[in-house]
Amino acid sequence: MDVLDLTRLQFAVVTIYHYFFVPLSISLAGTAAGLHVAWLRTGTPKYRDLTQFVGRLLIVTFAVGVVTGLVQEFQFGLGWSAFARFYGDVFGPTLAIEGMLAFFLEATFLALWYFGWDRLPRRLHAATIVVVAVGTLLSAFIILAANSFMQNPIAYELDPVTGRARLGDFGALLLNEVNLAAFPHTIAGAVMVGGALLLAIGVWRRAADAAFGTLARLGAWLTLVGGALTALTGDRLGKVITEVQPMKMAAAEALYVTTTGAPFSVFAIGGADGGRPWFSLELPALLSVLAKGSPGAEVQGIDDLQAQYTAQYGAGDYIPMVPVAFWSFRLMIGVGMLAALVAAAYLWTGRRGRTPHRWLLRWLPLVPLLPAAANTFGWIFTETARQPWLAFGLTTVAEGISPGLTRAEVITSLTGFTVVYGVLAVVWLRLVRHLSRQPVTPVPEPDRTAPEPTPVY
Numbered sequence: 001m002d003v004l005d006l007t008r009l010q011f012a013v014v015t016i017y018h019y020f021f022v023p024l025s026i027s028l029a030g031t032a033a034g035l036h037v038a039w040l041r042t043g044t045p046k047y048r049d050l051t052q053f054v055g056r057l058l059i060v061t062f063a064v065g066v067v068t069g070l071v072q073e074f075q076f077g078l079g080w081s082a083f084a085r086f087y088g089d090v091f092g093p094t095l096a097i098e099g100m101l102a103f104f105l106e107a108t109f110l111a112l113w114y115f116g117w118d119r120l121p122r123r124l125h126a127a128t129i130v131v132v133a134v135g136t137l138l139s140a141f142i143i144l145a146a147n148s149f150m151q152n153p154i155a156y157e158l159d160p161v162t163g164r165a166r167l168g169d170f171g172a173l174l175l176n177e178v179n180l181a182a183f184p185h186t187i188a189g190a191v192m193v194g195g196a197l198l199l200a201i202g203v204w205r206r207a208a209d210a211a212f213g214t215l216a217r218l219g220a221w222l223t224l225v226g227g228a229l230t231a232l233t234g235d236r237l238g239k240v241i242t243e244v245q246p247m248k249m250a251a252a253e254a255l256y257v258t259t260t261g262a263p264f265s266v267f268a269i270g271g272a273d274g275g276r277p278w279f280s281l282e283l284p285a286l287l288s289v290l291a292k293g294s295p296g297a298e299v300q301g302i303d304d305l306q307a308q309y310t311a312q313y314g315a316g317d318y319i320p321m322v323p324v325a326f327w328s329f330r331l332m333i334g335v336g337m338l339a340a341l342v343a344a345a346y347l348w349t350g351r352r353g354r355t356p357h358r359w360l361l362r363w364l365p366l367v368p369l370l371p372a373a374a375n376t377f378g379w380i381f382t383e384t385a386r387q388p389w390l391a392f393g394l395t396t397v398a399e400g401i402s403p404g405l406t407r408a409e410v411i412t413s414l415t416g417f418t419v420v421y422g423v424l425a426v427v428w429l430r431l432v433r434h435l436s437r438q439p440v441t442p443v444p445e446p447d448r449t450a451p452e453p454t455p456v457y
Helices: 003-042 045-078 081-115 122-151 170-174 177-205 210-244 246-253 286-292 302-313 322-349 358-366 369-384 407-437
Strands: 156-158 165-167 264-269 279-283 389-391
Touching (some): 003 177, 003 210, 045 081, 045 407, 081 122, 081 165, 081 389, 177 407, 210 369, 246 286, 246 322, 264 322, 322 369
Antiparallel strands (some): 264 279
């Protein structure tokens, strides 16, 4: 692997690892806020206990997410300084605001919430965790605006003196049509991840405490509802991506020839290189519906788009890694749907107080892996199917790498990140396991004022 490939691998490792904790933080913050408000309105002790339990999970996850997020932002200067130097005026405000939200707003109010039990007025105390939940959403929206610029560059102009990109309209950057479509899709996926974690913990510990049974049902509903919203928002995002990056949607289907009423292959063997697949299970006209909302719509093929981009941007290979795009797109959909189906099966088999099937309970502790994998495949598709562009239509990946970077430097930093991240993963898992072993309902302390019983001999 050359320096470029190693740097891309390093960025992928850092980003994928960091994104294990981002959706969990978003979902757990929203869940803790909802439970706290429910306790405030109803006075049900169970909601207070569940709020504290989910909040402890949030604190552990948030801490690891902040550490990995710092490295994620430093990546632009470490491996992609040429890109950061040219587009720093555009990216800078989004990264700065997101950093302030995470370190000052979210961290501060999370600490106020944690230490504010029985110290702050009840309504003010509940407001602190609501602020944390809103802050995570704002952070996600703003950082997605930076990524959306890479998918659909807008709101910038070239400085005639420096030749660098200069931010023209920050509001327009935030309201990028890709961001408006990607944000609800991302949040829906986050709800699935957090719900699946709560479902797994609840099923694992439901025999020890009745509150864990409530936690399992809550997690199942979050996973199921998040899955439905992910499908709905993904439909809108697919249509927007087709408008701004038609090559990405063509690569998702390995569609080399422009087709009217294009089918969607649920499963195919071969054909990624433009030849006819050996085997393909197709749904007629579904790709046209996904891409443009009509079964009779025309979807541009890879060959025609390659010719179009060559004429527009000059000679070059503008075709992404089609097998990666094809399978990551399907795995994203398939694994995500499987997670929602597992949650639905748990709710259905456990309805009216029944005990779900033993085989289902045996495998449910592994269910968080499904939406986490679906999120990962989604980001792999989003980023690799944009290749060879770093910012679509403006800068290629090869043009954005740091000049003078050596293989030894990348290998050393990649090894260091991998070791540190491995340690963080073990720490997080052990802490979550430790917290999950604690009872949700606190054990009542003995009454110290009551007289001691008279011993009987």
